[in-house]
Amino acid sequence: MRRLLYVLRALLLAVGAGLAVVILTLPPNPRDLGQLGLSLLDGRALTDSQGRQAEGNPGWSPETLPATVAGAYHIHTTRSDGSGSVNEVAAAAASAGLQFVVLTDHGDATRGPDPPRYSHGVLVLDAVEISTAHGHYVALDLPAAPYPLAGEARDVAEDVQRLGGFGVAAHPDSRKANLAWTDWSVPIDGLEWLNADSEWRDESWPATALLFLRYPYRPAATLMTMLAYPERLLARWDRLAATRRVVAFAAADAHARLWRRLEVRSFSMPGTLRAPSYESSFQLFALQVQLDRPLTGSGPEDGRRLLDALRRGHMFSTITALAAPARFDLTASRGTVGVRMGDEISAGSPLEVKARAIGPAGTRLRLFENGRLIEDGPAPVLTYRASGHPAVYRAEVWLPRRRREPAIPWIVSNPIFVREPPRRSQASGDVPGRTASGTPAGRAGADTGTGTGSRGPVLLSTRKVKWHVEHDARSAGRVGRGGAGKGLTFEYALGPGPRASQFAAAATDALKRVDTWRLLRFRARASRPMRLSVQVRQPTGEVGDRWTRSVYLDATAREVTVRLDDFRPVADAPPRIPTAELQSLLLVVDTVNTRPGTRGTVWLDDIRVE
Ligand SMILES: [Zn+2]
Ligand SMILES: [Zn+2]
Structure with missing residues (x-):
């Protein structure tokens, strides 16, 4: 009995010591900068709304910063694999002090997004995370797609663009090969420079166990210890930004489910331990979006403005668990023309690039030109005289690092792009990437380079060329002849029911008569918007080796x-x-981009290889 007591006491001591260690290894509380901002507010309103500085005045005031709203992007709800309802997410965001959330439940984009609305005082925007063959792609501001968006990353990105959406390459740093974005040749609109879910997946088992113990004491601080500076990913972004606008997002990727890496496959615990909670995810880091004026409280209006600001890259990311609130701005000006982060300014005469931040003593501003650190100076203001040549400028803000804090910047800006030549006036209300209508005819899936093959084109749609139909047991198809003896009509009906690799294909074996060709051309239209999988096949093995290129078709002949x-x-x-x-x-029409049970017709003409 006495021995048992000894053991119990020893156990209690051990647990107590363990807890002490757990608590002691947490980073200190985040810095509360609420007062700091005010102390600099001594009536020196020295820059105007364009970021221009009044003559001879070296200072500035936080009052002159654009209106910023804080929010979280990349959140899963019970509509996909998150644990909370939309309203629960909004409530958690409200208690974390956020003004908006961007929901990104998994889907194929055929469900249209819910209209922007307020819940618990938080603006809720709805988006979708699409699974492609080369990683996940988050599509913002996308209407309901006419067919499931899936397949190759380049095709999904093309569809998102045609539909007027804005696509973000999700968690490129994820260790899970099937999740991480891998196709960097795709013209993405944005990328996630930081993704909390990927960071957690990176941790070792013992580290994760320790996190579990610490988490109840200071959730956000515990999560913060896992963050790391994604140097290679930022370098990748810098390289991409040299050629195109790419907006960077910090992604919560919040699910609020039992730490996902601890989950057992196909085992779901009733009343799942909801950790990390939405609220602690939202206290970890945030997006700060710059608006021309404060939000109004009207869902549709505010939603529109917020989405436009996100598209334009008028935002920066901040690690809230290090310090809050984040007051920051990055501008570039030449004479009376001023732009802010996310914007483009035309190349020409020298520019003044200015980064401003309010932080505790020792805060450093770092300015990067084309990914290279060119200035590193103390806050609150860093001014750089740029050549005015084409370049990309972005800034980071680093706080003096306290013990146990991760080496990660407090703030990461979006870039200012100095470009040549100017496409049109910077002042125009044009939103980048938002085109009114789809891609022009002929753009479908390939460029229209002129093929000067060594031989003339070989026609594959004349009456002399035999076509047949291939399909699975549930589906059907029919090939008919179109007008002028050159055309082909392909009617298809995919088998109904759940997805079971239904397909229907119009096929010809005429390729065996052609030895060399570089281009396949045809004219086509379809009874409904669709993607047609163009495939070539070599007769080896049972099914043959196949290669594919998917093209978009609709009622307009192209x-x-x-x-x-x-x-x-x-x-x-x-x-x-x-x-x-x-x-x-x-x-081929198959279930990659066509729902089971769908029927339709494709009209093709002048099919030729050359
Ligand atoms: Zn994902
Ligand atoms: Zn996700």
Whole structure:
């Protein structure tokens, strides 16, 4: 009995010591900068709303900073694999002091987004996270898609753009190969420079166990210890930004489910431990979006303005668990023309690039030019005289690092792009990336380079060329002849029910008569918006090796050009296409982009390889 007491006491001591260690290894409380901002507010309103500085005045005031609203982006609810309802997410955001959230439940974009609305005083925006063959793609401001968006990353990105959405490459740093974004040749609109979910997946098992113990004491501080400076990813962003606008987001990727890495496959715990909670995720870091004027309280109006600001990259990311509130701005000006982060300014005469931040003593501002650190100075103001040549400028704010705090900047800005030549006036109300209508005819899936093959084109749609239909047991198809003896009509009906690899294809074996070709061209339209999988097949093995290129079709007839170089292997087919050994050309409708039970018609004309 006495021995048992000894053991119990020892156990209690051990637990107590363990807890003490756990608490002691937490980073200190975040710095509360509420007072700091006010102390600098001594009536020196020295810059105007354009970020221009009044002559001879070196100072500035936080009052002159644009109106910023804080929010969280990349959140899952019970509509996909999150644990909280939309209203619970909004309530958590409200208690974390946020003004907006961007929901990104998994989906194929056929469900239209809910209209922006307020819940618990928080503006709720709805978006979708689409799974592509090369990683996840978050689409903002996207209407309901006419067919499931899926397949290759380049095709999903093209569809998102055609539909007027804004696409963000999700968690490029994820260790999970099937989640991480991998196709950097795709013209993405944005990327996630920081993703909390990926950071957690990076931790070792013992570290995760320790996090579990610490978490109840100071949730956000515990989560913060896992953050790391994603140097390679930021370098990737800098390289991309040199050629195109790419807006960077800090992504909460909040699910509020039992630490996902601890989950057992296909085992879901009733009343799941809701950790990390939405609220602690929201206290970890935030997006700060710059608006021209404060939010009004009207869901539709505020939603529109917020989405436009996100598209324009009028925002920065801040690690709230280090310090709050974040007061920051990055501007560039030349004479009376001023732009802010996310904007473009035309190349020309020298520019003044200015970063401003309010932080505790020892706060440093760092300015990067084309990814290279060019200035590192104390807050609150850093001014750099730039050549005015084409370049990309972005800034980071680093706080004096306290013990146990991660080496990560407090603030990461979006860039200012100095570009040449100017497309149009910077002052225009044009929102980047938001085009009124779809891609022009002929753009579908390939460029329209003129092929000067060594031989003339070989027509594959004349009456002499035989076509047949291939389909699975549930689906059906029919190939008919169109007008003028050159055309082809392909009617398809995918089998109903759950997805079970239903497909229907119009096929010809005429490719075996053609030894070399580089381009496949045809004119086509479809009874409904769709993606047609153009495939070439070599007759090896049971099903043959296949390569595919997906093209978009709708009711408007268009010239489609597909380069052989652009085909990608299906399943285990080798990357290199043995052109001379190809036998079949297939025009396939399958469940990648078509729902089971769908029927329709494709009209094709003048199908030729050259
Ligand atoms: Zn994802
Ligand atoms: Zn996600």
